[in-house]
Amino acid sequence: MENFTPIASLSGGVLLGIASAALLFFVGRIAGISGIFGGLLNAKQDDTLWRAMFIGGLLAGGVAILFVKPDLLSFEVDRSTASIIVAGLLVGIGARLGNGCTSGHGICGIGRLSPRSMIAVATFMTAGAVTAIVVNHLLGGRI
Amino acid sequence: MMHLVIFLCGFLFSIGLALSGMTQPSKVVGFLDFVGNWDPSLIMVMAGAVFVYFVGQRITMMRDGPKLVPGGFQLPTRTADFDTSMIVGNVLFGIGWGLVGFCPGPAITASVTGNPAVLIFLVSMAVGMYIYGAIDTRLSAREPDGGAGLHEHAMLVALAEEEKRHHLP
Numbered sequence: 001m002e003n004f005t006p007i008a009s010l011s012g013g014v015l016l017g018i019a020s021a022a023l024l025f026f027v028g029r030i031a032g033i034s035g036i037f038g039g040l041l042n043a044k045q046d047d048t049l050w051r052a053m054f055i056g057g058l059l060a061g062g063v064a065i066l067f068v069k070p071d072l073l074s075f076e077v078d079r080s081t082a083s084i085i086v087a088g089l090l091v092g093i094g095a096r097l098g099n100g101c102t103s104g105h106g107i108c109g110i111g112r113l114s115p116r117s118m119i120a121v122a123t124f125m126t127a128g129a130v131t132a133i134v135v136n137h138l139l140g141g142r143i
Numbered sequence: 144m145m146h147l148v149i150f151l152c153g154f155l156f157s158i159g160l161a162l163s164g165m166t167q168p169s170k171v172v173g174f175l176d177f178v179g180n181w182d183p184s185l186i187m188v189m190a191g192a193v194f195v196y197f198v199g200q201r202i203t204m205m206r207d208g209p210k211l212v213p214g215g216f217q218l219p220t221r222t223a224d225f226d227t228s229m230i231v232g233n234v235l236f237g238i239g240w241g242l243v244g245f246c247p248g249p250a251i252t253a254s255v256t257g258n259p260a261v262l263i264f265l266v267s268m269a270v271g272m273y274i275y276g277a278i279d280t281r282l283s284a285r286e287p288d289g290g291a292g293l294h295e296h297a298m299l300v301a302l303a304e305e306e307k308r309h310h311l312p
Binding site for chain 1: 154216275
């Protein structure tokens with residue numbers, strides 16, 4: 001467990017909670033990234049500006065981190081291009097079919113004690129754990 | 144004003160993702176693979192986020208509506224029913240998430256690095272969402288838990304009000 005970063009992760013989590021709660025308080029919206037981003041792709045008229053502003057904020061935050069603390073965004077992806085494409089397609093289709101992702105179900109759904117979201121989170125965490133374990137231990141971490 | 148606040152919410156969300164370590168796929172896979180060298184950081188992220196949101200949402204719900212938009216809150220109405228398609232979606236999402244360690248938020252934040260793996264993931268994810276959205280036209284009449292969908296009227300009213308305020312003496 002030498003990779004455990006309890007303080008940084010808790011602090012980051014608190015910021016995620018504040019940002020999501022602020023979006024609800026000021027605008028009355030659920031901070032579900034897949035819903036906000038997906039709605040931008042299957043756009044309807046007059047519904048794109050607020051979504052674009054939120055995604056723009058996400059990107060601007062990323063740029064700010066690159067300037068202030070770039071090591072938070074230094075990482076390696078040890079997967080083949082084919083795996084990454086498959087993973088992206090599954091996450092995209094799955095988030096829409098499953099009505100949300102780690103933010104919408106995970107933070108907002110559980111935060112409002114929605115049984116539907118709790119089932120969703122338990123389901124994708126189980127599927128994710130099985131996948132990660134199979135990839136790391138049965139396939140030797142290379143796929 | 145409303146759009147500036149939305150932008151700042153996205154900005155803060157992004158900082159939270161990076162600070163928590165969730166923009167590093169190894170920390171996500173390290174959590175999901177609890178058999179190996181387990182990294183429980185994701186539990187701390189969820190604990191902090193869920194607790195703050197739980198409190199913030201309780202306080203917010205004492206109001207009749209959001210501060211900057213007239214009308215009510217736009218919350219998912221389905222909170223207790225489970226259908227097969229949702230579960231299938233969650234399973235597909237989980238497999239993709241566990242395979243590489245990216246979910247939508249962190250992928251968008253991390254895309255600013257220009258890392259080819261993230262960009263490929265993000266484009267594939269967008270294609271997946273687009274394909275699904277294009278096939279399932281019912282999406283346009285549904286309110287996903289993730290926040291897309293109905294009640295656009297309230298936003299239009301907000302914009303009209305804002306405009307009116309600027310034009311009135």
